[in-house]
Amino acid sequence: MSIDMAQFHQVFFEECFEGLEAMESGLLNLDTGDIDSEAINVIFRGAHSIKGGSGTFGFSNVADFTHIMETLLDEMRDGRRQVTQAAIDVLLGSVDCLREMITAIQQEQDVDETRVAEQKSALEVELYGSEASVEPSPVNHSIAMETPVAMSEPAPAQQHEHQGYEIAFTPYLTLLQTGNDPVRMFRELAELGELTASVNVQDIPDFYELNPEACYLAWDLKVAGDIAEDEVNEIFDWVKGDCELEIQSLAAKPVKDPVAHIPAIDAETLSNTPESGISEPAAISPPPVTEDAVNKMAPQKAEPEPAKTVTKSSSTIRVDTAKIDTLINMVGELVITQSMLSLVGEHFAMNKESQLKSGLAQLERHTRELQQSVMNIRMLPISFVFSRFPRLVHDISSKLGKKIELKLVGENTEVDKAVVELINDPLVHLIRNSLDHGIEMPADRIAAGKPETGTIELRAYHRGGHIVIEIIDDGRGLNKDKIKAKAIEKGLIDKHSTLTDKQVFELIFLPGFSTAEQLTDISGRGVGMDVVRKNIQELGGNIEITSELDKGTTISIHLPLTLAILDGQSVAVGDEIYIVPLVSIIESINITEKMLNRVAGKGETFRLRNEYIPIIRMHEIFNVQSAKASQLAEGIIVVVEGQGMRCGLFVDDLLGQQQVVIKSLEANYKRVEGISGATILGDGSVALILDIPGLVRLSNR
Amino acid sequence: MASILAVDDSASMRKMVSLTLKSAGYDVEEAVDGVDAFAKAQSRQFDCIVTDVNMPNKDGITLIKDLRLLSNYKFIPMLMLTTESGAEKKQEGKAAGATGWIVKPFNPDQLIKILKKVLG
Incomplete structure (x- = not known):
């Protein structure tokens, strides 16, 4: 049966224009700086509806375009991004552009592709800083290599013949409350292959305790046939998190030796979320590359993995067993202290006061140690963040034609998991700034009597309950006079005010400040440093700059070790x-x-x-x-x-x-x-x- | 003939969902947002709810949450229409009691296939 989608187009166009109008007036009324989430939500909804509709009705260019707007607005709505005048301007321009696109489509004319591409890149710059233009650059071997591998994830599964799957399906009591009926899943499985099911009734309670709305049954299912894992996974997609699910591939006949280890992974990936399932085969089955290429890639290859662990598996944590052992040991000590104290308390007499006191002192010590050990579990080495920077520096410096060496110091410094997750973006921004504005072109460096290769040092260390992260470059340093002139020009400070060096450097953290004479796509849209500072302050930290003209700049970030x-x-x-x-x-x-x-x-x-x-x-x-x-x-x-x-x-x-x-x-x-x-x-x-x-x-x- | 309530603030999407499902032989009623849908769901019994997430007045997730509290919608399948980027929304929807989701953009055939699955 086919439905003629064209019959909905007219309604869709009208809706788009309405939405665009609402977006426009919303944008014009939006105050910079202040986050009025409801006002942004109205604008967001406009973009969201246009995107959803255009995707459905086959206007993929409109969908792609609105997707970027939507992402930008989404970040603003969540407060992850400040509402700047620049962002509003770009969005307004995008509304105009979108209106032209839709009018053209409506009148069956050609869309002005150059105009769209221009506006799109303006949006991307606003959204990612320079990332958009950096990522697709041809130097990225590892991304280029990785994508096809990751995409072809089902491929290894198809290389050998599955005989089917054994599925242990134990719904939680609440499964039925989401309207998911196990029978539906069995019906779908039966469509894939021959299904045998046995039900496990042992969890059914006594009649008087039975809750008629709960699901007490569990099933062992066997589905036979050459079926792709994805199809099986998809059936259970809706109930993940509402059940215990174990899908095991039945003894598969390996087609070739090289993939013989795959069945073992299948089981593992299946019990994981689909996301992590994708990353693992990618890492395990290396594409056929020459040894030379492998060597070259090795440091880069290591990079995407930790990043994924950090961003994707945010609810789980990998802990060193030694840390767990310490913890168990601590708990043991605590139990001993507790039993000693209860012994003292049972037959208490005044002459036991000293025993009680020493017991309490022990209790205090153990509690403190236990607290520290528990906190310690959340600690991850900062290398989780640092490890991606060599790649970033490499890509950007080659793009800029600069020679830059990145030194990492103190990568094993441990810091709270939450800090690790949140510090990444500010650091990326700061490093980009150093690369773009800090380090000079090789010729300029030689002329200034400096080594041709610039150095950026990324350093982490502990200092008194805090972690300090420093970004030190030996570039041209901050020009105080220029900063002051700019601040006066922008009306941020009074013409006659006298400022200390520190106060001058502080100026660059003000919203809307940018010193680069020429805006590049690497950094310098003036939407950065204020956001960086805000993010760091949200983590309970602070950021300081010291800089000497022609010698370099040091940015220090002080963060609490833990957020708890x-x-x-x-x-x-x-x-x-x-x-x-x-x-x-x-x-x-x-x-x-x-x-x-x-x-x-x-x-x-x-x-x-x-x-x-x-x-x-x-x-x-x-x-x-x-x-x-x-x-x-x-x-x-x-x-x-x-x-x-x-x-x-x-x-x-x-x-x-x-x-x-x-x-x-x-x-x-x-x-x-x-x-x-x-x-x-x-x-x-x-x-x-x-x-x-x-x-x-x-x-x- | 199973009855379906299609909820979306976007007229074009709503028409598309509704016409598609009607053509597959379902009895479809439309609602323009969560508030409208909640009132309609109370006025008669539907066998399935298909709702957009981001809507004014009452969003799809709140709608699902509210409907699940009604005894006659406790076990009714409720599907949300969501964009591919909405992993968080999916979780939020599930927590609210959504049965599953249909990822946008989708075509009529996909929609019918999923509804057939759910309604049997």
Whole structure:
């Protein structure tokens, strides 16, 4: 039966124009910087519908084009990307371009391909920075090699004859609640080959405990025939996660020796997710290449794998067995301490006090060690991130015609898994900047009396509860005068302001700042550094630049070792205790009336070393009735910095510094502005952890 | 004759789904968003729901979640139309109680094939 798709085209075109109009007005009303997710969602939905429809109705060029817009908008909606004027402009241009495309299709004219290609690349640059233009470059042996291998994944399965599959299918009790009927799957399996099924009824409970809506049955299925794994997998695609599933290929007759090891992998890949199943055969069955080529590829080949482990299997983690052993050992110690303590407690007399004390001391030690060991499990070497950079540097430097050597130092430094996942993008951006703007062309370097080959050093090390990642290049350094001139031109600073070196370098983190005279496709669209800083701050870290003209630039990123524990300063406001993240505290001071400055309608500020700092009265913001100090001079001002803004938190008292375990407030209660989470204090009470950037925003309102 | 509720805010997609399924002999009713669909689903019993995910007023995932709470939709197959990039959405949909998904873009034959599977 065939349906004439053309009958839907007219409706689709009308819908497109409506959608485009909505997108356009949405884009025009969008404020830069601020993320109004509902407003973005309206725009996103427009792009999404056009993409879905055009794909279905066969306008693949429209679908491809809107896909990029959609991706861009999606990132904005999720807050992964800032809404910049540049992005809005590109999107508006794309709306125009799309309108032209659809009009042309509607009137059955040719689409202006050059215009589309131009607009598309503008979108891609906005989306990926330069990635889009870098990736498809012809130097990428390993990508070029890998794609066909990955795509032809079912091929090895077809090289030998399957006799069928044995499937152990144990649905969870809840399977039926998604409307999935096992009978449907059996029917489909029966269509593939001869199906024999035996049911396992042992899990059926007593009649009185039986829940009529639960699925207690399990099946052993055997389907015979020469069937591709994919077909079997596809049948169970919808119920993955709702059942225990083991699909085993029945003794397959290997056709050739070289693929004899494949059946073993089949079973393994099948029990995995389809995604990881694809990557594994790719790595195992190398394409026939000359030894020379293999040698050349070896360092590059190693690169995609860790990256995949990090991005795809984000819910699982590979742990060194030694770490597990330590953990088990720790738990053993803890049990011993516990039994010793309960012995003391059972027949307690005052003369056993010293025993009790030593027992408690042991308990404390073991708990601390156990905590450390557990944290340790989440730690991954930073090489997971670093390992992809040699390739990046190689590709980009050859594209730019520069000679650059990348040195990696401290790759084994361990850092929390979450940090590993989130630090990648900022690092890519920073390295690109160094490659593009930092290192000079070989001729310039020789003229400046430097070695022809530039060096970029990527270094990671631990320093006092933090991990420090440094990107050091020996390039031309930052030109302070140029940065200042640019900032004045962009109206970011006053013409007469005097700035320290550090303050000048800070300027490049401001939104919309770009010093490159000529924008290249590698970097320098001015949408980068502010996002980089924001990402790093979201991880609870900070970023600093030091640079010397003609000598080079060093960018240091300081990150907490883990995201689950935070170094905090507890402060008192009346009866309430709040935790201020230590990294955001600059100093804490008593102020005098003299330093105060009240501006009508603008709130209170105070003067600290020639800088006016707004004051946030914590007891007013969180409505704490019991606050002791109401006069600013009576309490303490904690000067904090969040997203480049400084402000003073007015509190009653400083209590102490401590490590706190972060508990999500959202998961247990709901999101509260100005609060990033909660923790439980030693006495069992709950203290809220302040979200400094959020607090600054809150007080600005 | 099995009855299907087709939910999509895009008129062209909705018409396409609905006409395709009608031509295959199903009894199809259309709804323009989650709110509309929820009201229609309560006014009569459908044997299957096919819904888009991203819609104004009430999205497809919320719709599925809400319908699953009704006793007469507890075990009814509900399929969502999703784009290939929506692995996350698939999981979200499953958590809400979706039976499965149909990946966009799809052609009429694929749609019918999947519905036949589900409805038997």
